[in-house]
Amino acid sequence: MAGRPLAARLRTDSGAALLLLAVTALALLWANSPLSGVYEQLWETPVNVEIGELAFDMDLHHWVNDGLMVLFFFVVGLEVRQELSVGSLRRRSQRLVPLVAGTVGVAVPALVYLAVAGREAPEGWGVVVGTDTAFLLGVLALVGPAMSNRLRVFLLTLSVVDDFLAVAIIGVVYSDEVRVGPLLLALACLGALWLLGRMREWRSTPYVLVVVVLWGATVQAGVHPSIAGMLAGLLVPAALTRRDDVVRTKSLYRAYWQSPSASVARDVHLGLARSISVNHRLHQVLSTPVALVVVPLFALANAGIDLRGGALGEALGSSVTWGVVAGLVVGKLVGISVGTWAAVRLRLGTLPDGVGPGSVLGGAALSGIGFTVSLLVVGLAFTDESQAQAATVGVLLSLVVASLLAWGLFAMARVRWGEESADLPTALDPPVDLRHDHVRGDPDAPHTVVEYLDYECPFCARATGMWRDLRDHFGDRIRYVVRHLPLEDVHPHAVVAAVASEAAARQGRFWEMHDLLFAHQSRLEPEDLRGYAEELGLDLEQFDADLADGALHARVQDHAVSAAASGARGTPTFFLDGTRHQGSHDAQTLIAALEALEAVDR
Structure with missing residues (x-):
């Protein structure tokens, strides 16, 4: 019984963020302890999988980054498709402001990084383009307004654009030498996913099988599989539940009530599944394991940098470190704020009801938490170990600085502009009147x-x-x-x-x-x-x-x-x-x- 409240807390945004912080701290302590050798040996452990003449020969670190993390990007793709089909990106007036803000919020950080560290390590500009959505929402729950649901939706929509651009950059810029044969197979898998959607296939198994083949083909092709995960998620259809599907399921339940048997129970199960889109079902199944297992495991594998022997001082003296900090903290704040302001001024759309300018500034600052995407790019962009360490230190510093800056901006918005919340009203107005209601x-x-x-x-x-x-x-x-x-x-x-x-x-x-x-x-x-x-x-x-x-x-x-x-x-x-x-x-x-x-x- 004691484990249930803890599990419930971990499933919240703040709980997932605190878990990620704890795992990150564990990785740092482990990598700087007398057991640091064990840490390195663990992630260098070779894991070979052979299927006939097909071989996947990677160490444990790459299995986490190129294997498990595909689930993370697949879930991101599912969320993007949901927003495009039935969510906040469905209508032009709703999507243009976060689309502009997200795009500018990717371009400006890259330019800021290049201005600071472009001479020493220009290849690292991709480290600062992405935002860690899970961390952002978790810290928002900790430092943001008590009522911030509308701001949360706005930041989620913005991060959808951010994630899509970041994954596209990873897939195109940071891929190895491409092999044509497996690439053609990967493209065929994407075509198969599209056909499944067009055929309105409601079973999840065909989609899962095609995605597994897609992942293998992408790895063999030399393209980073993050883009395969994102594109696969985008191609899994999302739709609102239709009334006739619910009515049909209700009749199946009535049949089971009258005649409980294994065959009728199976019909009920299939009827329930058919009434919910494949996208929503896969997202429901994967989102919790990804948040509580995959992403923390990724943090454990990537955040453990050895800062002993003057490595920390060297990192703090590197332009790469401060290029990452400036790109994430300053670039994201300026890019998203200016992009939002410009889109609203040009009347491309409006901010969500209840979200004021101070809340936008606080949310833009929180977008400077790159973490997951940033650490992934660090491993892809840098071949020099000292530069990779410096970039990792920059990512971790940005996490702290962006969170503190956001806390200060939310406090200022509350005091200076009276923005006590970033949500819709909650009180019934007017109250019930027996003369009219x-x-x-x-x-x-x-x-x-x-x-x-x-x-x-x-x-x-x-x-x-x-x-x-x-x-x-x-x-x-x-x-x-x-x-x-x-x-x-x-x-x-x-x-x-x-x-x-x-x-x-x-x-x-x-x-x-x-x-x-x-x-x-x-x-x-x-x-x-x-x-x-x-x-x-x-x-x-x-x-x-x-x-x-x-x-x-x-x-x-x-x-x-x-x-x-x-x-x-x-x-x-x-x-x-x-x-x-x-x-x-x-x-x-x-x-x-x-x-x-x-x-x-x-």
Whole structure:
């Protein structure tokens, strides 16, 4: 039992960052201890794998860097594809600011490095182009605002661009002499992944098999496999779960409930898998092992530099060290800040709601934590051991300096610009008003659940049914309120459906119309709405007049305005006792959250 809380803490951003720091410190202590010889011998251990005439002859250090780290870059590729398909890079207005900021944030650090250390070691410019996303998010959780979710999303989006450019640079600039035959096989594997996506193959096994062959071909071709991992992840399709897939899975569960057997259980398992995109399933499986095993193992293999015998003093006197520090700390701060400012000034897009200029500066400073990508490039760029040591010292110094600088900038933003958070509002605005809001349950109940919904949103349809579970659990101690948030850009019938519910409310039948609209989400044309009104026995002449009444349209718009003021940006969004709920919105999760509030009140 004691291990479970620790495991849960390690899965958080801050926990993963602290684990990485601990492993880095261990590597440094080990490499500078009387057991340093054991450290070197461990990573120089040869590991040979032969498959027929095909041979992979590498030491343990290269197996970590060129083998395990491919999983890291594969996960990065999966995340990029998610952002492009269903995330923050899906729309032009959302992606241009981080795209510009990320690109400038790669170019400026390289130029700064070359200005400082270009004469001594120009080949090291690639050390400063990448950002360690895991470390960045972990340190953000430690030194950033208490509420920083919107800044976190912005930095994640920016790091997607950063990672893509960094991996492209590694694959193109720091690859060995290329062999044509294996390279053609690698290209064929990429084509196979594309075809699997086009064929809408939902099983993960074919993708995994092709990726394994792709990795082997890339290693044999002499191209650094990081680019293979990134490109493979990009080619694994990502999509939102469709309502019909969820409904189909629900029917499979019903069959298992009625006849529990191995064959039906297998059908349920396959049905669940089919309802979630291959990309999301692979990401779910790989993200935790990569964060808690692969990246720490990489740090253990690469951060252990021997600083005895004057090596530290030599590194501190090297322009390579300070070129890396200047490139990461100063270059990233200036590049990302200027890129963001320019993109906003040119009206290419806007900053996320709740993110101010001070938060951008703090996030830009945190982007100076290169670590994983930087250490990987150190091993590829430098053949001179003293220069490699100096660059590694620079990467480790940058980690400390960038974190302290970010802490100072976040503190300044809080004091000077009043940026207490970098997130959306969390308080319900305005509070529930029994004169205007639609309430189910005891109007005087101590607990209130408010849902902002869209009648055409399939997720709202499923979430709305959880009210029965909440009522069964809390009885008269809970009331349920709905407000409208029609997402017109994706749901063309959402506004008229919301107005129809308000028109029914004028005749005292709001909840009956509410239930009918969700029961017939695919039929929300005006003639359908009129049919529902007739089914409920409403006065059709009054209903038609109310559908055209500007006052009801204004009421729906007022709900949308209150959603924006309360921090609701999508549907469904829930507020529990006046505070926006973040996380899953199934009945059990909401019940647990409300019980936690009860415990605090006691």
